[in-house]
Amino acid sequence: MIKQLTAAAFGALLTAQAVAADEIQINMSLIFQESELLTQELIKVTDKIRERTNGDVDIQVFPGGQLPTYKDNLEQVVNGADWIAVEDLTYVGDYVPDFGALAGPMLYDSYDEYLAMMDTDLVADLTAQAEEKGIKIINADYMFGFRHMITNKPIETPADLEGMKIRVPGSQIFISTLDAMGASPQAIPFTETYSGVQQGVVEGLEGSILTMYSTKIYEVANVMTMTKHFLGTVGIYISPSVWDKLTPEQQAIVEEEFAAGAESNTANLIKLDEEYRALLEEQGVTFVEADTAAFSELTASVYNEFPAWSEDIRAVIGAELEKIRGN
Template identity: 75%
Template sequence: MKKLIGTVLTAAALLVGCGEKGDETVTAETIKPIDINMSLVFTQNELLTQELIKVSDKIRERTDGSINIKVFPGGQLPVYKDNLEQVVNGANWIAVEDLSYLGDYVPDFAALAGPMLYNSYDEYLAMMDTEFVAGLKDQVEQKGIKVLNADYMFGFRHMITNKEIKKSADMKGMRIRVPGSQLFISTLSSMGASPASLPFPETYAGVQQGVVDGLEGSILTMYSTKIYEVAKNMSLTKHFLGTVGIYISPTLWDKFTPEQQQIVTEELDAGAVSNTAELIKLDAEYTKKLEELGVTFNEVDTAEFSKLTADVYNQFPTWSSDIHSTIMKELEAIRAAQ
């Protein structure tokens, strides 16, 4: 009886392997299309959105439509905390959010988005490749969030005003628009400003009418929103680096075949490289255009602002008490190796 069963199994294996038709049947039965929503707050025409649309198209093409990622920009679907909750709940969902939102699950992750850390895009990318960050990724995956990629950036944030700012004393009494985030509020306060939480769509009129004295944002933001029409100075504080991570449920990820996982990883990696290259290009291009439009750029006392903002890391009780020194040690090692 055992001999007969073995003969039947061998014959079946030969039939499956003897032609393309058999391979196609197995593939069609075992790999079912998976539709996934990707939610992000960035608008349709922003660089990061365009790069992720290209990535999703490539993944769809390379997987023959079996991984179908639909990109929903501009907050059409839940964003911020609600975005991450979809992932944690195991939905067919990919969230694109700032690293600070991972802090709700692994507090120290938020510190990687803290003030005055990175001097360049390369430093941030090197930080994401450290064992320290790998450990945080492992911790957050245990909470139901797999970090597919954290290398997507949208630029350094600077002070945008009608006044040259070089040191903290220059910011005294200035009302600066910030997002409604405690990290932003604490940071701008430590730098000497009076932070004012204001919806971004109201910011242009707010600066124009003197409700606020300026805002903080990137070169790309200043140009694309035409804020340069009401604020003619950018002080290069680099107080934050705008970054996002790409997050998925480990449960959903495990439904992918190894080949699908490899394709998704490869295309997200390639998209991050393309995004960085284009960001560097646009930084230079928009700086030149802004200068032609009458905007003045100036350097600041980075050492002073770094010293003042260091205390921000002590204002979040859930963060490790030595988190700032831990991150700085990693950055010192990165800088020494460059």
Template identity: 75%
Template sequence: MKKLVGTILTATLLLAGCGQQSDEDTSVSAIKPIDINMSLVFTQNELLTQELIQVSDKIRQRTDGSVNIKVFPGGQLPVYKDNLEQVVNGANWIAVEDLSYLGDYVPDFAALAGPMLYNSYDEYLAMMQTDFVADLKQQVEQKGIKVLNADYMFGFRHMITNKEIKNAADMKGMRIRVPGSQLFISTLDSMGASPAALPFPETYAGVQQGVVDGLEGSILTMYSTKIYEVAKNMSLTKHFLGTVGIYISPTLWDKLTAEQQQIVTEELEAGAISNTAELVKLDAEYTQKLEDLGVTFNNVDTAEFSKLTADVYNQFPTWSKDIHRTINMELEKIRAVK
């Protein structure tokens, strides 16, 4: 009898153990790994790329590999408009692009990348926290694009030439290389230059041979591309601030658990803070390096250029009529609390 009771008890314990193991297996398999491609045009060695690689590594570690973001820099995958289309189509995809590309879906978003708006990195970061931008994010999410983060920057753009530029008169007739973007073309034209849409790989030779008189770009660009060998002056116009947003499909986002979403959000925020701190450091470091290489820096008549570029905001019919005034009102509020 004792043997029979012992046998029944042992069997019961074994069955209970098997049932418990089954429950654990179900719990583990409930979170299926998600592979997500992140596409960006920035090259492997650029600051922004390196920061996003670190972010993706930390997300992978903290989610035990269940959120596996693979970073594809240098345009290995579709970029620009095609990048955003992957997101809108609901692919397992994260697009890293300039805010202006959101303008194809919510036009006023492009105006946030317009000329002569921000005086500092902090002003841009504060703008991204306003109710005005929150409303634009809500609108674009309804179009199939969730803005995970818009705090990543890669520097102010300035005039890089062999001539000191202080005002519009100094730029008159100068052929300045710009990307093939209407916003860039309109801006440089309003500043007094003759914009020339030249492929970037041809720019060094273009300046060297006198095809163009210079280009516009950041301090980091001037150093990393060795443009300083053919252009020895940087006029600090700050006519554009280089920024990008991190975008995902709302459908894909909803496939992540609440915990996974929190981890992704936290790591992207931490990466943006790290990127800004490093950007400030590199701006100072590369300014010194360029000065040591014979580059001269000079300030410009910012007020004049701001006045001249104001009409650019009227050249895009899809933008709200008073968008320039609206953005400047937000910036005035930001500046008032400094």
């Protein structure tokens, strides 16, 4: 009797080990805070994946830079870790340079245009190149809003921006873009921006509607000019070797849920843009439309400042956008 019980227990142990061997836990790292829309959408996605796979695909979300982010984030993927990186396209550009150009200045007029661009043969080819470099792009349809000019006067034309000291992140593409637009870009820490505007160290900054509201920067700069000079987007990246650990059914579930999450994120982003614009108007903020064609013409030169990008990449992307717009 004892031997039978021992054998049964041993069999149960083997079964449990077999089940455990089929489970995979993956860390997801992103810089966005837990309270932000994009993080909330990704938490819902991973919960749904966990539910639909009976816990066999367990993606743990680590927001707010708890784990490595930016370049170090994508390196985890390339090195084959059980890892998902959530970063903008410029970091894939370190491996497939032209991906960086898709996040370049003055490209998209609407969220729909960006989403349509992600469905082009151009992006499909770049995506295949990324996979050869060790980066499988599960989805690149996640957006977090357009960036605009936040100042104390309207910036309708390049002449209005000429020589103005504008705070930018310490990123070459931001510095080059604002310089091309006619501003004097100032790479200062974001934590110093409010006081910098207040004291006249800078005359404004660039950022999203949500940034303007959440930081109360409207207290010191109450005009937002809708330049749309950048669109904030991120992709969802995983190692092909980790992806291959999933069964075809699990892969389909993961792709379906990230696609559904992207759609939900876009719908909620549109709502938040409207809600926060109304809240900012209540605080006395004036919204102004910009001559985006004039700024677009000036920023075309930025695409020549990155030698790793294809020489004609701005024209290639522009041709795709013309098709999307039906021109």
